[in-house]
Amino acid sequence: MRKSGGQKLLFASLCLCLIITVAACSSGDNSAKESDSAISSESKASNAEGTAQASAPSNADADSKYDPPVEITAVRGINGNYKFNEGESYDNNVWTQAYEQELGIKLKYKWYVDNTQYEQKIGLDIASNDLPDLFSVNSKDFNNLAENGMIADLTEAYNQYASPLLRSVLESDLKSFEALHYNGKLMAIGQPGNLGEQVNVIWIRKDWLDNVGLSAPKTMDDVLQIADAFTTKDPDRNGKNDTFGLALTNQLFGGGFADLAGFAYGYHAYPNIWIKDGSGKIVYGNVQPEMKTVLEKLQNMYKQGLIDPEFGVKDGGKLAEMTTAGKIGMEYGAFWNPGWPLGDSKKADPKAEWMPYTIVSVDGNPAVGAATVGISGFIVANNKFSNPEALIKLANFTLEKGYGKSAETEFSKFMMSEDGKQLFDLAFMTMAPTSKNIDIMHKVSEAVAKKDGAGLRGEEKSTFESAMRWLEHKDPANWVHYNVFGSGDQSAMALIEGYSKNNQIKVNEFYGSPTPTMVDKQATLAKLESEVFTKIIMGGSLNEFDDFVNQWHKLGGDEMTNEVNELSQRN
The missing domain is CATH 3.40.190.10 (Periplasmic binding protein-like II)
Structure with a gap:
């Protein structure tokens, strides 16, 4: 079934040579x-x-x-x-x-x-x-x-x-x-x-981890512990209670920066995509029981002050300003986040040591990311x-x-x-092999380890040279390429490759042109969802999720679900 979760591919908008876009x-x-x-x-x-x-x-x-x-x-x-x-x-x-x-x-x-x-x-x-x-x-x-x-x-x-x-x-x-x-x-x-490039990593300030005496997260409980420490234990050592544990914007899911989809994956919830339930029926991820668990966890974090209380009126740009100002130490985001906004954070504070970590799970089952x-x-x-x-x-x-x-x-x-x-x-258009970022990562990481870029060409060469300028001169403008491509197994692209190798990608069960009901109803339902989810996170009753699910089904969700499943069977 040619599919659509209404998601835009994230290789599009930011000015990094690691992102592949079309002219428009x-x-x-x-x-x-x-x-x-x-x-x-x-x-x-x-x-x-x-x-x-x-x-x-x-x-x-x-x-x-x-x-x-x-x-x-x-x-x-x-x-x-x-x-x-x-x-x-x-x-x-x-x-x-x-x-x-x-x-x-x-x-x-x-x-x-x-x-x-x-x-x-x-x-x-x-x-x-x-x-x-x-x-x-x-x-x-x-x-x-x-x-x-x-x-x-x-x-x-x-x-x-x-x-x-x-x-x-x-x-x-x-x-x-x-x-x-x-x-x-x-x-x-x-x-x-590239499916793997659509899955989030966890970006964490390693210098803050060291300051609060914690290690890289292995479970969602570790993520919550880090968020608490980044809020309550003065991770920046400035003597002030002025930091938050987890980045969150009014968009909630999607956008590639402070994108809570990765957080949801940790509880085996899949926002904004269509998945198969236990019976093989295709259902919408945002209205499944696992999403209620995600909202409950976020609500608890909000009550504890681990999330900015004004997140509901802040978009990615405003949150980027907070991150650059040193108020945020952990966010779920795309591999390109060092290009924006983490690179600005690094320029503002050279001690800001942002590191990527793989998404983690609440239980013994690995976290699986979603892609379309x-x-x-x-x-x-x-x-x-x-x-x-x-x-x-x-x-x-x-x-x-x-x-x-x-x-x-x-x-x-x-x-x-x-x-x-x-x-x-x-260029009027830009195109590349789907594996090009991973290929660059392997060649650049190896060249950086040897400090020898002989034989590299094109982007490989320029990326290697940028990574080496970071290592040799600590110019924050060149930190981006080292972090994403040149730092070996800990590079962002190495983690992205790992998702594919370890079967940690769930493919959206619907992509493509919206169904007729999606055209008529999806925008209204998305607006309702955003309002309800934000209200719950900020302290509303969790029962409002169940009410929302009922409304979603009555206001067009059932028709969309039927259309998606009928098209799947037809084709």
Whole structure:
């Protein structure tokens, strides 16, 4: 069943070279093929395999250059905080110059807006049918565009022009590859996700652990003990009662920073995804009994003062400010958190020794994290565009410069320049092998241990050099790459790899376009859930959870559940 828990893949929003995004990262929600159907996580593998086999290599012209050059229009979301070099812009940079010089493609942006505004802007263009040649959309818009014949069939172009490297990336996960299809035709290019990278780790200030005499957590009871000590035992040794034990925002679950999903996994609860119950029926994780236990634990922590009493009105930005100010010492978050906001904490206080730890369980059964199979953004071609194969060539080019033979040359600068600017931010699209972060971790950790980066290339080389600058000069700006990639078994990516190796990932049983009832009711139910859960944490009766569950079922939950299970059986 092609599935959706309404979660956006988290490789999207932050300016770290460790995160893989599509040009409009705001469109990075989960994949879908058909507007009225879905495929189960156990099914359609054979169909996907057939699709992959149908794309027999025939890429003799994959590297050919347009002569004369072709002018191609596009739109994109941008990182509004990017600092350009003199004379540089989104219209004129190392990528746009190379597109023209090597591919014969003159890329012209009709517009670009901040990533947070992209979906609204492209939605207006779709409504008015005023579309560029190439653009990125979310799964819902992808389905609608394909259904209405507004985007080009890329099947023939893919068969003829896709490089072996592009094929290896797109077809590395057949369910994700199938998500790029509509009625058996390839209609988009997109970045498949790495499931392990969606699972939280626990970020803890090791210097605070040492100050309060505690060790790394092995159970949820240890997590609660650490939270108590970080609140009551003056972990920063400033003589003031001014710290909190666990980071929490008004979003509760999701977002990648101070994300309580990892906390919930410790009690075998699975927020924001669909799971199978003991009978094999697919049910929504947020309304299962385990979630009540999670809320009870958080309520107790709130009563004890281990959680900021104002969390209900603080978003991730406000909590990041508290973290930077040294008021927080433990949070559940994504592997990229050293890039934001923990790196700012390190800059503000060089003694802040943030370390990642694997999620832990309340009992003898290992904690299992949740992830959703999907695509980060759907890049499509206008059906009126006369050169749809240009999208395939741009995808080939992107991968080649980052991970092909060209990565061994001067084109390593395409991923990160010497001054630390992430030049992939300037590319129309960014793509990478799904294993690339783990591959970098292995090579960089080994090179750091030997203090020898010979043979490294592209991101591997720049990441190694950054990690070594941290070790040799203790520059906080370079601590990020050491912590995430270069610190051996304790690096964040090593923990992420461990989740896959140890079967600690539960795959969402629903991904893709929302069902009809989800479209009509899910936003209302999510708002109700947020209000009730926040109220319970802040001292409301736990019985309100049971009332909420009853309301959820009556106000659309039963219909959504039936739709999800019917689609699973149908496919």
